[in-house]
Structure formats: C-alpha cells, structure tokens
Amino acid sequence: MSETLLKLVGAKIRSARKAKGLSQEQLGEQAGFHLTYIGGVERGTRNISLANLERIAVALEMKAHELLQYHQEFGDLRNRNDALKEVIDLLANREDSEVRMATRILNEIFLEYSQKQK
Structure with a gap:
C-alpha cells in the first residue's frame, strides 16, 4: 500500500x-x-x-x-493539515460576510453529517 x-x-x-x-x-x-x-x-x-x-x-x-x-x-486531500490549509486559502482573501456565510454552511454540513451518523 x-x-x-x-x-x-x-x-x-x-x-x-x-x-x-x-x-x-x-x-x-x-x-x-x-x-x-x-x-x-x-x-x-x-x-x-x-x-x-x-x-x-x-x-x-x-x-x-x-x-x-x-x-x-x-x-484528494492527503491529510488533515492539507484540508485545513485548503480551507484557509479559500477564505483568506474573502470579505467578512463571505467568511461568515462559509462558516454557516460548514456548520450545516457538519450538523447534517452528525445526524446521519446516528
């Protein structure tokens, strides 16, 4: 492997x-x-x-x-640090309102995912 x-x-x-x-x-x-x-x-x-x-x-x-x-x-993310870096890079040059929107979307995704895991 x-x-x-x-x-x-x-x-x-x-x-x-x-x-x-x-x-x-x-x-x-x-x-x-x-x-x-x-x-x-x-x-x-x-x-x-x-x-x-x-x-x-x-x-x-x-x-x-x-x-x-x-x-x-x-x-295709190789590890957690790559994933976090990609998210930070995506948000780095965005407006505050866009960062807040992305945060809300991620929270909704995680909530949905955790409910499916039950």
Whole structure:
C-alpha cells in the first residue's frame, strides 16, 4: 500500500472510531490489538493486512470495504493539515460576510453529517 493510501484508510478508521465514541484502547480491546497498533494504523505508519482490517471493521460494526471508501469523505486531500490549509486559502482573501456565510454552511454540513451518523 502506498503511504497516502495508508494515511487515508487510517483517517477513515480514526473517524469511525471517534464517531462510535471509542478510545484507541477500547477499539484495540474489541478488535484484539494493542492500542499502539491501532494508533499506528490510524497514523498510517502500520501496513495493515486485510485480515486485520476486517477485525477492526467488525469492532466498529462496519464492513471492511466501508473503511476503504475514504475517497467519499476525504477526496484528494492527503491529510488533515492539507484540508485545513485548503480551507484557509479559500477564505483568506474573502470579505467578512463571505467568511461568515462559509462558516454557516460548514456548520450545516457538519450538523447534517452528525445526524446521519446516528
């Protein structure tokens, strides 16, 4: 797996874990791994096998293929810092009213997303 793919899958696992309200330790216990393994997977520094991906998916009450569907949430952004930088760059030279509008839109998107996760 490429480094970018590992980071995207790791970010998807982290997102799913947090949405379930689990700590890395709790996820590790449920999947049968040490928390340091889960941390490495989430950071994209561990090359996870398909068998281990399946164990994590079961612990998250998901199907393994859902953890590979990172492109729907993360697009072409390589990591969180890239995403934040892109948002800042988009808003940097905008009027205050446009920044407030963008903030309201993002809040609505996040609200809708969190309601769908329930």
